[in-house]
Amino acid sequence: MKIKANKIIDSIKVEVKAKVNAYRIKGINPTIQTIIASNNTAIKPYVLSKIKQADNLGITMKIIELAANKKHEACEALIRVSNNDNSIHGIIIDLPVRADLDHNRLLSILDQKKDIDGLNPLNQALIQQGQENKAICPAAPQACIKLAESIDWLSGKQVVVIGRGPTVGKPLATMLINRNATVTIVHSHSKDLATILTPARFIFTATGQPGLLNANNVTAKHVIIDAGIAYKNDKLVGDFDVEAANKVMAYSSVPGGVGSLTSVIIFSNLLKCMNMQGYF
Ligand SMILES: NC(=O)C1=CN([C@@H]2O[C@H](COP(=O)(O)OP(=O)(O)OC[C@H]3O[C@@H](n4cnc5c(N)ncnc54)[C@H](OP(=O)(O)O)[C@@H]3O)[C@@H](O)[C@H]2O)C=CC1
Ligand SMILES: Nc1nc(=O)c2c([nH]1)NC[C@@H]1CN(c3ccc(C(=O)N[C@@H](CCC(=O)O)C(=O)O)cc3)C=[N+]21
Structure with a gap:
């Protein structure tokens, strides 16, 4: 099953549009x-x-x-x-x-x-301390979490994050811990990906390596949230090989998944930043 991002995107857009209009009137x-x-x-x-x-x-x-x-x-x-x-x-x-x-x-x-993408060290420290309410959280990890939560709750679940990069993997892993998931982080030095993935309910992937997740390492129990971005034969693709789509419980597509949601969450972050700057 392909995870639908549209409804989440539309509801964020309605909220953002209303607030932006209110500012513009002023x-x-x-x-x-x-x-x-x-x-x-x-x-x-x-x-x-x-x-x-x-x-x-x-x-x-x-x-x-x-x-x-x-x-x-x-x-x-x-x-x-x-x-x-x-x-x-x-x-x-x-x-x-x-x-x-x-x-x-x-x-x-x-x-x-x-800092509308929440990547400044002060925002990162607040997230690390579990004080996300006081921070601006990075847009792509927020998108990953919203898509995952549209399928199942995260608390108590085994989850694997593939990638420890600054925009997705590292902040996402911390934000998942804040939601009481049990988190394993995988990177380019990790061995035997298939074995690490076996007990996971959710797999979040953000490497930019097309086909890293494929029919040989996913199972029917997996929910895959794919943040990877790469081009293969001039086509935008994620890390998950969609040829294995029928093997998993659910997956977010590229395009049409994490990226499409990320590019509206950045605007709800803008409005949160404007509040912090004293605009109401
Ligand atoms: N959809 C969206 O909205 C967004 C998508 N992206 C995309 O997400 C991806 C990650 O971005 P970012 O967080 O900046 O990370 P980086 O691109 O900086 O780093 C990639 C990460 O993937 C890991 N990696 C690379 N190859 C493998 C492998 N074979 N097995 C396991 N891990 C591997 C690297 O490991 P190591 O640390 O050991 O080198 C590294 O941690 C990129 O494709 C980027 O374009 C980014 C932001 C938003
Ligand atoms: N500070 C920072 N934060 C980021 O979040 C960040 C970044 N830097 N650098 C680049 C990557 C990549 N990224 C994408 C976001 C949205 C789409 C997107 O909207 N994609 C659409 C359309 C793609 C298309 O068809 O062209 C989709 O997936 O449906 C793609 C890629 C954010 N990144």
Whole structure:
């Protein structure tokens, strides 16, 4: 069974649209600054999707790209300008950034109150402490959790997270612990994936390795939440080989799953950030 993201997306959009309209009536124009300093192909569908959704929701999306010849300091300067610009309410740095830039340093100088993807160390620490209500939580892990919870509750369940990257795997694992799941984290050094996966109810995967999950390592008891993004023969694909779709209990598709939900959750995060900045 393919997990449906549409209803969840639509209900978030209705809520966001109403709040954005209320701000616009007051003369406040909710605005996001996207900073691109990357040459990774996974950025493209995200940028396109955010532009389309922002337009649909009445949110202004500004995009600035760090020129190829500019160095780390220039990227920091872009962030500081947006931090200090009162007409910008949310900032997102699309990851991964270029290999010569220090992404941890860039995320750490983001104004926490404008950190709409919740990747600043202060937001991460609040999540680590189990204080998600005080934090902005990263959009993609939130999307993964919403899709999983549309199938079954997480508390007490064995779950495996494949990938320990900064945007999905690592924050997601912590957010799953906060929901009382029993979490196993798998990465590129892990051995015997099939054996690790056997006892799991949910498998969350975020590696960008197409086919990593396939007919040889999934079972009829598994619910698969696929956040992976890659291109195979010019087609957008996740980590799960959909040829094995009939072997599992449920799976989220790529496209049409985690990504599509992520690109609306970022806007509900924007509204939470605006509240923190004193906009009501
Ligand atoms: N759908 C969405 O909304 C979003 C999708 N993404 C996508 O999710 C993926 C993960 O992004 P991000 O969190 O930034 O992580 P990274 O892309 O930085 O890291 C990938 C992770 O996958 C692990 N990995 C790679 N190969 C294997 C393997 N064969 N077996 C097990 N683990 C493996 C790596 O292990 P190690 O640490 O050992 O190197 C690493 O932890 C990417 O494809 C990205 O494009 C990201 C954000 C949102
Ligand atoms: N700080 C940061 N946060 C992220 O969440 C983040 C990031 N950086 N860098 C890039 C990856 C990738 N990512 C996607 C989000 C939505 C879609 C998406 O909307 N996909 C649609 C449409 C895809 C299409 O058909 O083009 C779908 O899956 O249905 C894709 C990819 C977020 N990422």
